[in-house]
Amino acid sequence: MKTFRDWIAGCDNTKVCTALSLPNEADDEVAFLRLDRPAGPTGAPTLALKLRSSKLPKQFSVDLALDGAPFPAAGRRLQASSMDGETAELEIAPTEAEALIAAARKATMLTAKIEQRQFKLSLAGSVAAMLWIDEKQGRLNTPTALIRKGTAGTVPPAPTLPVIVSKPASGKPLAKDQAAALVKAMRTELNRREPDSCEEMSEGTDGAFALDDSTRLVVVACSRGAYNVSTQFWLVPGRDVAKARPAEFESNRGGSGNELVNADFDPKSGRVMFYAKGRGIGDCGTSGSYGWNGRRFAVLQISAMDICRLIPGDDWITLFRSEEK
Known part of the structure; x- marks a missing residue:
């Protein structure tokens, strides 16, 4: 496990890797991004927005913004739900996740707005964390890399699960x-x-x-x-x-x-x-x-x-x- 400014990342024995944005230390209610990626040539990344807050509605909308600009670009609201009123998970679609990863190179803050509440998620360190994951999984300079993409090269197979x-x-x-x-x-x-x-x-x-x-x-x-x-x-x-x-x-x-x-x-x-x-x-x-x-x-x-x-x-x-x- 390794910390990169406001992000933390780690990989297991099968090179399944995870990166998390770290909420502000002073926050009582938090939102964070979670990126997961299995190893191997076909391992596809998934990105989710996690919420831990009180009195979340069963069904609600989330407005996202990157450095104040609506995200996705059309400003489409994303739908989420909470079963217990305290936690919620919003899985970000692959195309939007790819766009968010690309935008993280320049953007500094993702904002999630739910009704009158607003959560700030720092992107500082996200690129370094994903680059570290690319290195651990042998993806650097290959087409499947998250950050440092290439046009050729193969990714090692995932280690066997014991x-x-x-x-x-x-x-x-x-x-x-x-x-x-x-x-x-x-x-x-x-x-x-x-x-x-x-x-x-x-x-x-x-x-x-x-x-x-x-x-x-x-x-x-x-x-x-x-x-x-x-x-x-x-x-x-x-x-x-x-x-x-x-x-x-x-x-x-x-x-x-x-x-x-x-x-x-x-x-x-x-x-x-x-x-x-x-x-x-x-x-x-x-x-x-x-x-x-x-x-x-x-x-x-x-x-x-x-x-x-x-x-x-x-x-x-x-x-x-x-x-x-």
Whole structure:
């Protein structure tokens, strides 16, 4: 992920790339542009206008303007709808999206007007973000480039989507007292290995699960902040906590470890899900999931947003994706 003035862009392991305009830091209600493009010769870009505002009508019109000039050129109103009265998405038609991308070379501001409300979307950095995406996808100087187009050249095929086989916890479920005893023993062992590495907490997400007939997953909450709880995950053979080993969670955001933030394990699916908030309202941070494959927890999906600007989690940039079976 990389920031370009008022835009941020990122690509995942299959070179699907996303660019977002960043709302003003002081705004309570926001609008932003989202551009998505798959990799490969046939990967076509899509552009959408996203709104996060209070009391949006179910059906409404949007007037767009580029540096004060109506857009599209004829000044045609675009139609949008909101199911929940707080969020809305307006997909911009391919021809109009192409025109907007071309205009971004010179234009500085896109304005969206809804009844009496007006939203300003900065285009500063948009060209650099799209040029970066062209480079990541191998499109520079080819006919399909967003910015630096050429008349010839081929685009590399998209990388293959990894397939992850997730397995549910298949061992006999532990009784409540058995799970509590295993968690207590694991905490004692952690204190023996490295004193004060895991705090005693009156409330948390502690638990123990039988991943199979011989392996237990022990989950211990180790620290709590205002809006984040950090939890450690350990793989234990039977009840022998002295032989416990960390459940490593691989991440392309800086290595691996057995500690996740705001994490839960679902024994029915074998998934661990986490949501590390950058601040209390949860508009930035990192989220994702891992699947137990019988040996380790493999990455299923990772999304992130480095800048806190009221962008909801559904629009965070995907950095890793897979096909789960």
